[in-house]
Amino acid sequence: MNFEKTPGWLDWYAGPSTPHFRLPPGSVDAHCHVFGPGAEFPYAPERKYTPCDASKAQLFALRDHLGFARNVVVQATCHGADNRAMVDALIHSQGMARGIATVKRTVTDSELQQMHAAGVRGVRFNFVKRLVDFTPRDELMEIAARIAPLGWHVVIYFEAVDLPELWDFFTALPTTIVVDHMGRPDVTKRVDGPEFELFVRFMREYPNVWSKVSCPERLSVSGPKALDGEPGLHNGAYRDVIPFARRIVETFPERVLWGTDWPHPNLKDHMPDDGLLVDFIPHIATTPELQKKLLVDNPMRLYWS
Numbered sequence: 662m663n664f665e666k667t668p669g670w671l672d673w674y675a676g677p678s679t680p681h682f683r684l685p686p687g688s689v690d691a692h693c694h695v696f697g698p699g700a701e702f703p704y705a706p707e708r709k710y711t712p713c714d715a716s717k718a719q720l721f722a723l724r725d726h727l728g729f730a731r732n733v734v735v736q737a738t739c740h741g742a743d744n745r746a747m748v749d750a751l752i753h754s755q756g757m758a759r760g761i762a763t764v765k766r767t768v769t770d771s772e773l774q775q776m777h778a779a780g781v782r783g784v785r786f787n788f789v790k791r792l793v794d795f796t797p798r799d800e801l802m803e804i805a806a807r808i809a810p811l812g813w814h815v816v817i818y819f820e821a822v823d824l825p826e827l828w829d830f831f832t833a834l835p836t837t838i839v840v841d842h843m844g845r846p847d848v849t850k851r852v853d854g855p856e857f858e859l860f861v862r863f864m865r866e867y868p869n870v871w872s873k874v875s876c877p878e879r880l881s882v883s884g885p886k887a888l889d890g891e892p893g894l895h896n897g898a899y900r901d902v903i904p905f906a907r908r909i910v911e912t913f914p915e916r917v918l919w920g921t922d923w924p925h926p927n928l929k930d931h932m933p934d935d936g937l938l939v940d941f942i943p944h945i946a947t948t949p950e951l952q953k954k955l956l957v958d959n960p961m962r963l964y965w966s
């Protein structure tokens with residue numbers, strides 16, 4: 662089947678630079694996706710965008726190029742609840758990838774068991790309205806109760822303004838919770854203002870809540886340009902995101918994860934060079950101890966123990 666990507670959609674960056682920052686041995690890219698290829702794994706009819714293809718082989722080549730050892734492949738909304746492309750990537754990873762699935766309440770126990778055997782360790786609940794249709798909360802709670810006995814967790818994706826309304830649902834979930842991209846803070850607001858304070862409170866009061874401190878390219882308003890106007894992360898690119906990510910890394914060093922978000926769905930202004938994104942890490946995790954927790958110890962504990 663042939664798919665035309667959504668107009669305005671940028672392709673992922675071919676030929677990423679070699680990072681200057683040397684990742685600690687055994688580092689995990691804990692948030693990335695595979696897209697299709699559409700001819701082999703068709704995109705879901707209910708999808709809100711059609712991506713460019715991004716295969717498992719291309720993901721594994723990027724992993725090796727950047728110096729990561731492992732991946733956590735997160736089911737993207739363009740594949741709906743058809744997890745075949747993600748599971749296929751896990752099966753061909755020689756144990757070096759884990760997965761996060763999207764399931765409906767109709768999923769059978771044997772399907773969950775098969776996904777577990779392939780390396781799936783969680784489900785994703787997406788509340789970003791431009792990406793998915795509404796799913797009733799009781800349906801999601803039922804799914805959470807089904808996956809909890811497997812030792813899986815729930816990954817949640819939402820916008821900061823929606824946290825108050827989602828609070829009661831999130832805090833009732835029976836599993837570990839992993840928040841994508843720090844709950845998408847509005848980085849034009851203060852890092853100690855009420856909106857981000859609520860997110861910090863969420864993590865402080867609920868020790869089962871973890872956060873990915875990923876996606877500066879998605880959250881930034883100052884953008885990829887460094888202070889001297891050149892693209893590059895050594896001199897101020899995505900600088901408006903740094904205080905937010907650093908605060909979370911330093912306050913909750915045992916409950917943070919990092920990922921490239923390759924192949925970067927829905928980016929229309931610029932496509933980041935993944936090598937330069939890796940060079941962003943020491944700006945938000947500023948010591949070797951914090952870097953090892955973020956990139957190795959925490960993801961290994963959550964996904965491989």
Ligand code: 0GY
Pocket residue numbers: 694736737738739792818841879922925926927
């Ligand atoms: C991300 C972010 C986005 C998309 C998805 O599953 C998806 O389609 O997660 C986004 O558009 O912000 O983490 O990949």
